[in-house]
Amino acid sequence: MTETLQSKNSCELILALDIEEREDALALLAKAGPDLKWAKIGLQMFTKYGPDYVRQIADLGVNVFLDLKLHDIPNTVAKAIESVGKLPIQMLTIHTCGGKEMMQWAVRAQENVNPSLQLLGVTVLTSMDQSSLDLLGIRQSPVERVTHLAGLAKDAGMTGLVCSTHEVKTIREAHGDHFQLITPGVRPAGSAAGDQKRIMTPAQAREVGSNYIVVGRPIYGAEDPAAAVAAINAELNA
Numbered sequence: 001m002t003e004t005l006q007s008k009n010s011c012e013l014i015l016a017l018d019i020e021e022r023e024d025a026l027a028l029l030a031k032a033g034p035d036l037k038w039a040k041i042g043l044q045m046f047t048k049y050g051p052d053y054v055r056q057i058a059d060l061g062v063n064v065f066l067d068l069k070l071h072d073i074p075n076t077v078a079k080a081i082e083s084v085g086k087l088p089i090q091m092l093t094i095h096t097c098g099g100k101e102m103m104q105w106a107v108r109a110q111e112n113v114n115p116s117l118q119l120l121g122v123t124v125l126t127s128m129d130q131s132s133l134d135l136l137g138i139r140q141s142p143v144e145r146v147t148h149l150a151g152l153a154k155d156a157g158m159t160g161l162v163c164s165t166h167e168v169k170t171i172r173e174a175h176g177d178h179f180q181l182i183t184p185g186v187r188p189a190g191s192a193a194g195d196q197k198r199i200m201t202p203a204q205a206r207e208v209g210s211n212y213i214v215v216g217r218p219i220y221g222a223e224d225p226a227a228a229v230a231a232i233n234a235e236l237n238a
């Protein structure tokens, strides 16, 4: 499928395939059908099944978000991007807390290997709250920390971020539509938060200005995952 990054005022669902078995993931995508345009492959499945699995998912016609959250010295991150950037993927994550130089090297590598690949800088994980930052010795609130990292990412040439829905408004105020904003930590009303701390519903995520929401357990853990996809899409398009 050709790359279809979202326009600024619509919001699209990305299904996080944090699933044990390849066959179960394929069956889930088949059941979800054409309503689902994006699948995220994270560390769980990439470390188990590797690049061939990425090609297999892409062959089904969904856009692939490869979530490796790269965080290392600039050279190592750049070389990793040169490797995975050749895969049929539309999005790839690195950690903004790897620093400005690491992000600059990452952007250069991405532009060389795959100019249409959307590199995303992960800011403060949605599983963290103020007390998690306090324990790390970070004397900023989550929104202050994300705002700081967003500025650094912009200076490094980044155009995409992963943050929580709670920071979208502040980032938009500071940077307009510069960034594609991808927000995990989204929960349909009534579903369990699990380890997620900074959460909103799909409708609220769209309302604040997210370009994409990432949802995993509320879909693949549902009795009828295809119905869960349809319900979230209905909420995003209402």
Ligand SMILES: O=C(O)c1cc(=O)[nH]c(=O)n1[C@@H]1O[C@H](COP(=O)(O)O)[C@@H](O)[C@H]1O
Pocket (backbone or CB within 6 Å): 016, 018, 042, 067, 093, 122, 124, 125, 126, 127, 162, 163, 184, 185, 186, 194, 196, 214, 215, 216, 217, 218
């Ligand atoms: O980079 C991510 O995708 C990510 C960043 C973040 O801050 N929080 C977060 O939950 N994620 C990912 O988003 C997905 C959320 O899954 P659920 O909590 O099951 O909906 C997981 O695959 C996480 O790895």
